[in-house]
Amino acid sequence: MxxxxxxxxxxxxxxxxxxxxxxxxxxxxxxxxxxxxxxxxxDERIRRALCEAVPEVSQYPTVKGRRDLREAVSNWFKNRFGVEIDPEREVIPTAGSKEAIFHFPLVFLDTDSEKKRVIFGTPAYPVYERGTLFAGGIPHPVELKYKDRFLLRLDRIPKSILEETAIVWINYPHNPTGAVAPISYLEEIYGICRENNIILCSDECYTEIYFKEPPPSLLQVGKEGAVVFHSLSKRSGMTGYRSGFVAGDEKIVQEFLKYRSSFGVASQDFVQQAAKVAWSDEExxxxxxxxxxxxxxxxxxxxxxxxxxxxxxxxxxxxxxxxxxxxxxxxxxxxxxxxxxxxxxxxxxxxxxxxxxxxxxxxxxxxxxxxxxxxxxxxxxxxx
Ligand SMILES: Cc1ncc(COP(=O)(O)O)c(C=O)c1O
Known part of the structure; x- marks a missing residue:
């Protein structure tokens, strides 16, 4: 084992x-x-789109995914967050966000280097730690405090640790605490990651389940060194479809794309067609x-x-x-x-x-x- x-x-x-x-x-x-x-x-239209998309002969899907889905995501992102995502280079569909979160460190951690820590807040969704361990990295959990409204405070982490860190995970709105991060927080943590040459990964699968103010996305703050993970699971009630996307820094997205074919997680073509309908509707x-x-x-x-x-x-x-x-x-x-x-x-x-x-x-x-x-x-x- x-x-x-x-x-x-x-x-x-x-x-x-x-x-x-x-x-x-x-x-x-x-x-x-x-x-x-x-x-x-x-939603019935999404279910119908899936059924209608099932072909007589179903062949391997590509990891890059369908252009029309990437365009639908790009339009949604622009409308929702006011940020342009290039559908050709800056986004790839995923089979839900969990697999993408899990696989990310497998591509972006160099276990032979000194820089192989992965920082994440705890309590947390368990996959940030698990992905790090399977990839041979060093998990660096940071306890989130009620008095900090469960925001991960990188400014309190010693510089020596930040220098050894390759990836930081944030997840706002947060599972399990429900905490939401204001854009000023995203600006601050993004700045620290840039200074220390750390990839900042933002798991944003709950941004659409809000009751008053729509929560922000990390990409509103910057793209370089930033990657966001989105999902239809919570937004559209599609946990069983396994559909999401990764978007952000073109260099990172393209590198991730290159190696994702090894994982066997390309989203099925008919799921992508249903996903396109889901991202194109807000009602x-x-x-x-x-x-x-x-x-x-x-x-x-x-x-x-x-x-x-x-x-x-x-x-x-x-x-x-x-x-x-x-x-x-x-x-x-x-x-x-x-x-x-x-x-x-x-x-x-x-x-x-x-x-x-x-x-x-x-x-x-x-x-x-x-x-x-x-x-x-x-x-x-x-x-x-
Ligand atoms: C914080 C967080 N991230 C990611 C996921 C994974 O969602 P999915 O793989 O269904 O997109 C979940 C699921 O519960 C979650 O709570």
């Missing part, structure tokens, strides 16, 4: 899924706020935002009522909730599990997650209302 990954624990969501399966076998009604995979149907995204807003309102009220502290949710479909001193996320999650409520203990997302839990607004609005009733009882019966 690969020695770099021997130390890794099971992918945390796998453990949660096993516990859920057991409950299901016992016939308990489950309210699943665990994995961030909402159940709202994909279905607006409707999705309305639904998540309703769910967020239910839980905003609920957590206030039971007196738990949380960062008010402005974007993403996550609540990151603080437990009273001395209570672990795991104990609370195990207690709720007995009532059929599945949440993710903060520890699942790495250091800094202790004493918190995350809920993903996955069940329907109606189920969220029901779950709150069950949760009130469960919370009262929990010995704080």
């Amino acid at each position: 690969n020695k770099r990954i021997r130390e890794l624990k099971a992918y945390p969501m796998d453990r949660l899924n096993r516990a859920k399966e057991e409950l299901r076998r016992k016939g308990v009604k489950i309210y699943d706020f665990g994995t961030g995979d909402p159940k709202e149907p994909t 279905h995204v607006r409707k999705r935002r309305e639904i998540f807003k309703k769910k967020a309102e239910i839980f905003d009220k609920f957590f206030r009522e039971i007196g738990l502290e949380f960062l008010p949710v402005k974007a993403t479909f996550y609540f990151w909730v603080k437990l009273p001193e001395g209570v672990s996320g795991e104990d609370y999650a195990l207690h709720l599990l007995n009532y059929g409520i599945v949440i993710s203990p903060g520890e699942f997302f790495g250091k800094g997650g202790e004493g918190f839990f995350r809920i993903a607004l996955v069940p329907t609005v109606e189920e969220c209302r029901e779950a709150v009733e069950v949760w009130i009882k469960a919370h009262k019966e929990f010995k704080l």
